[in-house]
Amino acid sequence: MNMHQTAGETVAQTFMQSLYTYGVRHVFANGGTDFAPIIEGILQSQNSGAKLPEFVTVPHENVAVAMAQGYYKVSGEIAGVMVHVNVGTANTIAGLMNAARDNAPFLLAAGRTPVTEGGHAGSRNVAIHWAQENFDQAAIVREHVKWEYELREGQPVDAIVGRALDIAMSEPRGPVYLTLPREVLGNPALPAGATKRDRPLGNMPAAPSVEALEKAADMIATAENPLIIASGAARNHGSFHALGKIAADHAIAVGAGQQQSIATSNPMNLGPANPAMLKAADLIVVLDSAVPWIPRFGEPNPDAKLIHIGHDPMFARYPYRGFEMDLAVAGDPGLAMNMLNEMLAIKLASKKDVVEARRKRILEQRSALDDARRAAVEQGASMSPMTYAWVGHCVNQVKGAKDIVSDELGVGMGHLDMDEPGCFISTSSGALGMGLGQALGAKAAAPDRQVITCVGDGSYMFGVPSAAHFVGQAENLPTMTIIMNNSQWWAVRRATVGMYPEGLASKANSLPIVDLTPSPDYEKITEAFGGYGERVDDPEKLLPALERGYKKLQDGQQVTINAVVRTRA
Numbered sequence: 001m002n003m004h005q006t007a008g009e010t011v012a013q014t015f016m017q018s019l020y021t022y023g024v025r026h027v028f029a030n031g032g033t034d035f036a037p038i039i040e041g042i043l044q045s046q047n048s049g050a051k052l053p054e055f056v057t058v059p060h061e062n063v064a065v066a067m068a069q070g071y072y073k074v075s076g077e078i079a080g081v082m083v084h085v086n087v088g089t090a091n092t093i094a095g096l097m098n099a100a101r102d103n104a105p106f107l108l109a110a111g112r113t114p115v116t117e118g119g120h121a122g123s124r125n126v127a128i129h130w131a132q133e134n135f136d137q138a139a140i141v142r143e144h145v146k147w148e149y150e151l152r153e154g155q156p157v158d159a160i161v162g163r164a165l166d167i168a169m170s171e172p173r174g175p176v177y178l179t180l181p182r183e184v185l186g187n188p189a190l191p192a193g194a195t196k197r198d199r200p201l202g203n204m205p206a207a208p209s210v211e212a213l214e215k216a217a218d219m220i221a222t223a224e225n226p227l228i229i230a231s232g233a234a235r236n237h238g239s240f241h242a243l244g245k246i247a248a249d250h251a252i253a254v255g256a257g258q259q260q261s262i263a264t265s266n267p268m269n270l271g272p273a274n275p276a277m278l279k280a281a282d283l284i285v286v287l288d289s290a291v292p293w294i295p296r297f298g299e300p301n302p303d304a305k306l307i308h309i310g311h312d313p314m315f316a317r318y319p320y321r322g323f324e325m326d327l328a329v330a331g332d333p334g335l336a337m338n339m340l341n342e343m344l345a346i347k348l349a350s351k352k353d354v355v356e357a358r359r360k361r362i363l364e365q366r367s368a369l370d371d372a373r374r375a376a377v378e379q380g381a382s383m384s385p386m387t388y389a390w391v392g393h394c395v396n397q398v399k400g401a402k403d404i405v406s407d408e409l410g411v412g413m414g415h416l417d418m419d420e421p422g423c424f425i426s427t428s429s430g431a432l433g434m435g436l437g438q439a440l441g442a443k444a445a446a447p448d449r450q451v452i453t454c455v456g457d458g459s460y461m462f463g464v465p466s467a468a469h470f471v472g473q474a475e476n477l478p479t480m481t482i483i484m485n486n487s488q489w490w491a492v493r494r495a496t497v498g499m500y501p502e503g504l505a506s507k508a509n510s511l512p513i514v515d516l517t518p519s520p521d522y523e524k525i526t527e528a529f530g531g532y533g534e535r536v537d538d539p540e541k542l543l544p545a546l547e548r549g550y551k552k553l554q555d556g557q558q559v560t561i562n563a564v565v566r567t568r569a
């Protein structure tokens, strides 16, 4: 092997071309010395006309992994992320943890520092090449990925890319990790492996057992007050509609959690299941929900029957999870809802009066909820600092029906009307700092839709705003960020007061490791990246400010509204 690579197709080029062949259109990338064959390969491919995914420069890995998740959540398509060896991998970890819990697949590729000290064009030539070698680089991510592998010399990179993407896209979906040593990437390309067959990536989702669903349908048909809890069930748009239909057809109340799983206007949608709803139910279907309720705050009636349905109703990747089950059914939640719906049509045909009496009760509950929602908005109309309800209501006024809201401790879903699936993408899986990047990924997936990011002031800073605004400007991916600025990490305050209700923290205004003061002019950060910003603390001025911002967003400018809010109710 020469000490300098000569022209000719390399493994790096095959790697990138096979990503394209398998349907990957974007790679969110943060480079380093391991990228030499990638960068050279991109230029070579431009000359040869070979098709590659678009490599998007993202100046922080946290933003890159969040972009891949937002991209998938909106398009249903898998994206790539490529980062620099062990250190770039380390910066992806919080995002990877979220992706694993959210079942958001992407291919995370990382270089590996050269392992040879000479003899190859890619051999070590800077001091960090020694420093960046790990005994086991994949150990950094192994707990949070479905599969990981290192490409070895002589192996068919196209087949390995196909396998990685297939595994990521099989249910339950999640991220996968592939390491690419620099020498291997710089090797001459091998003859192509098998060509890609014409089929979707991943396993076709498994249908639940008919026998098990018949049992479930019998249990639901004999229940008086069945309840479906569906926090994450509508990751797929089909299940959104299937859940809405079964609920409406058979008058079944739905407790919709932090994720969008059913249309806001569906009269059976009762918002997040509260302890009273849990207690009133004599049967609960836990539909693809990792945490259907928090036992300390209220549990179902001990006599209630509990049916769990989902791709993996045991949530085997959660170390401890103690929710009881009378029946556990593995399979696609949307398919399950469609099949159950048909079974219930037969089993409930003679019980129309029971179903209609139940519908009446649910509609009353729904109407009380709607009244409470209106009352909270009215109360907030004149309050400064502003309330979450007021900001949510105003965002609802400006947003279009198909706009996407990326929420991270932002306004939440309570005051937003969303009747289309894929309009609300939250990041509620533990690691903060995903909201901004997720919004950018959503915009890349749906350039014709407007994307609004609602984040807490803490979440905004976790999201590496300079890197996110950089991508917004450089890639022409304008989004509107609304910062819920309560000048603190309120969640940390709540945790302290929750554990010590009579403690000193409960009486103090200012708390250590909670306050984010002095609160900076967040709106000005966007301006450095060609954006438009406003700070608003007067509730009357919020709607006009959002309207001005939205107009600029439509004109292609990124926008930040720094909304000064009081702590959550």
Ligand SMILES: Cc1ncc(C[n+]2csc(CCOP(=O)(O)OP(=O)(O)O)c2C)c(N)n1
Pocket (backbone or CB within 6 Å): 094, 408, 409, 430, 431, 432, 433, 455, 456, 457, 458, 459, 460, 462, 486, 488, 489, 490, 491, 492
């Ligand atoms: C990466 C990461 N670091 C720390 C935390 C712990 N944490 C949870 S909520 C929170 C505060 C978030 O602040 P903000 O976004 O302003 O929302 P608020 O609580 O004020 O509503 C923190 C620090 C976390 N979840 N993730």
Ligand SMILES: [Mg+2]
Pocket (backbone or CB within 6 Å): 456, 457, 458, 484, 485, 486, 487, 488, 489, 490
């Ligand atoms: Mg805050």
